[in-house]
Amino acid sequence: MTRRIVRTGIQLGVLTFIVFLLVFFLDNRYRVLPQSIHNHLPSHHEGLIITDITVNTCSSLNPLSTCKLDQDKWHRIEKDLYLNTGWVSKAYVHIKRKREEDLTDEDRVIIDVRIGKMDPAMNEKSQAAEKWESRPAGIWLKRSAKRHATDSKKAVTAVDVLFGSDAVDPRPGWELIQPTALLLDTGSGSKDARLSIRRGPVHKLEPPVPRIGKDGKFKIMQVSDLHLSTGLGVCRDPEPKGANGGRCDADPRTLEFVERVLDEENPDMVVLSGDQVNGETAPDAQSAIFKIVQILAERGKPWAAIFGNHDDEGSLSRLNQMSLYNSLPFSLSEAGPNTIEGVGNYFVEVRAHGSKHSALTLYFLDTHSYSPDEKRYEGYDWIKLKQINWFKTTAQSLKESHSHYSHIHLDMAFIHIPLPEYGSTTNKFVGSMKEQISAPGFNSHFKDALVEEGIKVVSCGHDHANDYCMLSENESTKEGELWMCYAGGSGFGGYGGYDGYIRRLRVFEIDANQGRISTWKRLEYGDIAKRLDEQVIVDSGRVIPPQSN
Template sequence: MTRRIVRTGTQLGFLAFIVFLLVFFLDNRYRVLPQSIHSHLPLHHEGLVITDITVQTCSTLNPLSACMLDQSKWHRVEKDLYLNTGWVSRAYVHIKRKREEELTEKDKVIIDVRVGKLDPAMGEKTQASEKWESRPSGIWIKRSAKRHASDSKKSVTAVDVLFGPDAAEPRAGWELVGPGSLDLESGAENKHPKLSIRRGSPVKIEKPVPRIRKDGKFKIMQVSDLHLSTGVGKCRDAEPKEHNGGHCEADVRTLDFVMRLLDEEKPDLVVLSGDQVNGETAPDAQSAIYKIAAILVERKIPYAAIFGNHDDEGSLSRLAQMSLYESLPYSLSEAGPNTIEGVGNYFVEVLAPRDKHSALTLYFLDTHSYSPDKAHSKGYDWIKPNQISWFKTTAESLKDNHKHYTHIHLDMAFIHIPLPEYAIKEQDYVGSWSEGVMAPGFNTHFKDALVEEGIKAVSCGHDHANDYCALSKNGDGEPELWMCYAGGSGFGGYGGYGGYHRRLRVFEIDTNAATISTWKRLEYGDIRKRVDEQVIVNAGKVIAKQG
């Protein structure tokens, strides 16, 4: 009887373990758990203050070492400071934390942190109870022995680790700790791990409300294929090769280009249309994402992101990355409904200048990654029927709201991987067609759904050296939809194809004239010129190319 109970208990335990793994896998891939559950699993817990910080280093040669301090006292930040490249070493930041209401007079709370060399004399400039204390890897902390009402805003309440000499921190209430990076033992390439801290309570993020300007115009900048790394990254196919003496740091040059165009074009919205992260060179995808987000947050520009086929080839899944985007200031990005395939199926309503009526709807869809059925369809994945159904249902439901707007609705869509119809050579196009169209081999006819719902233009990324807009026509030869490319903007992705210069695309919607104009801007060469500027919609109708 006892053996039967033990055997049954073992079997039930094993079954529970398998179910847990299955749910964990499915949730990471398909989000089977309700969003309400995810909302109760924050990365950084509220109501806690940090009382100590240290770094634990251990050897990978010791199979018994978990590289973790006493879990009853310490919480480990789950990022190996070597980013899993250490020959024989691993290292993790550990923090002690306590709920504010549980603090006693004896507890010391961290009120400041520094990393790197620190003048010991600085300790003499503070109260005796608040001297700088040394910790491993060049960390210095200052702790307060007394608790006052004013301490709450100074107290460090969360700690994170970002990587790279170009690391940036876009989160509200957070700051990178300087002046240096954490000092690791030799034996691995220095990944420049940096501490980032938050003081006080989490800052509540309000989503921006995009709105047509008073002059009736709205400008969208589409930035695609940034291919950002953890760290400065290595340039691929940089043109011209002799630029800056041949020295090229991919992310530095990429972001300099984007920042210049943001300041010159002053867009009302930025669309990040996939492959923001170059997965294989981004062992910490969070650090890569934060670099592009930081320059948008600094300029207070709303932005919306979707994913490409490389974003989730690094350390974070699509869902985890979208959670980051959703938590950042000025982000309009959304995971979208978990009842359809993909992460990042959503829409953004741009409101009229003076009221709450929708003037423009922008649709964003996940084009996934690689073909799930390579035996029958090689290459890339396709937009799924349930995504198309969601799009059509959503578009139809929004039409009632659009009736209250007195101007013509000029709706657009953004994807990463081009539709098969992009590859029709016989159609008119404006711009450069420099490489093959890497579209899915299987066609679910999403283009037809776009036309049926009155979308005027769809724009993608993916093929870096293609930057054209192609005109789809109906059976009577009448224009029905413009299909555009952004062109690749990042030096971490391929360029090539005959002196290709990185670029991005701009759309300007004029609601008064019911027009959509578009052009491209280059990183090098005639950088002030609007390249291939054209009107693609006039008086609310898709029109043929001019000239």
């Protein structure tokens, strides 16, 4: 009998341990799926009013704990406030919400939120101030009776969680609760979790219409390899070495650089050409993405983005990031057709001044990530045949409408991973080649398709310490057929510092009146006002060789 009891006890112990492992695995494996992170956003549910907010903390060691409150009453925002770094604790924000038409006279709706240790009423001058209600993690809520708070300008209609002391929220109608993060147990791995709230309905955003200026000019600033993090991030290979006492926060320095050149160059459009997010250091990609979008939105700059090999190594898939991009102000980004490989195969038409006709077409293609056949083709993935066919079909279908433009129509393309032809040592180039190119081992000959369809310039990122433009020439006529450019790395969250290499970004200026494309680079430090390697690369619609300086 004793042996049977012992055996039964052991079996129950083993079963309990298995249940613990399953719950722990499932709770950690599936709660942070990329789509769940984006789909949690209450902004997708119009007409809802938030009636309560709380934080629920649980133990990772308890196999019976799922960190969920009554799901009939509470909706959980699917972001662990410790970003899955807590040794023991996990914590989630939960909200109660109702449709406005279902509110009763007994319901109280949230009209303000604060974070702090002290009751906000202590700082309010009015003696008739409404009562603040305390919640876990330092949350204070001001709630009002339904009949006094259905004014959509006051009632909180959505709640989100962002991370980092440098967190921002560029979404119209959203407000990041400043200056304090949620008051969590810092010993469990606090990540500066912050609440953001929206009042009123979802703001419907119309994409901007990029247009050639009155002077016939259109300027594009290409920003590549930002490698933004969740939080400040740590600089890799900063130049100059040892500056600022050796202290360097990656994202503030990166964004300060981008902001300065934005203000000095005043481009008409910004292209984010991949690796906006550093997957290894961005457990919440949304917080990282918002930082670059914030500075573009503040300046009213239209922008288009493609993905690099690191963007979806964090918390959001390519598809969910593109869905997020689509919801942000001044975005021209599109997922593209779902019948071909990749996310972000699309084009943008830049209209002529005072006309409906296109003066410039910009093509964007997804170069994917890593080789799907590492044994045969080591390294990186390549643009697929379906993508090439889509590009050629699209380019050919646009030619008739482009023919109605009164001047020379121009075409450019942007990708992240360079084409194999970028590695040719026989071609003429302007700029620096400080590292071996990281191109696909398999050549799908997308470069030939670009030439066939009359694209004059293609520009990529990926290799941070390469910043050259290389001229491809026709083998028989020796005439220029395509410029292949690098943007140069701009972010301190990614590698750099090869032989004193300075972070930089590239500018293209299109002169529609002359059918001309010029390009140059701007540096992060040193001779920051100089236009580095300034060249005319297309003139009268024709690719031209480098000019001697």
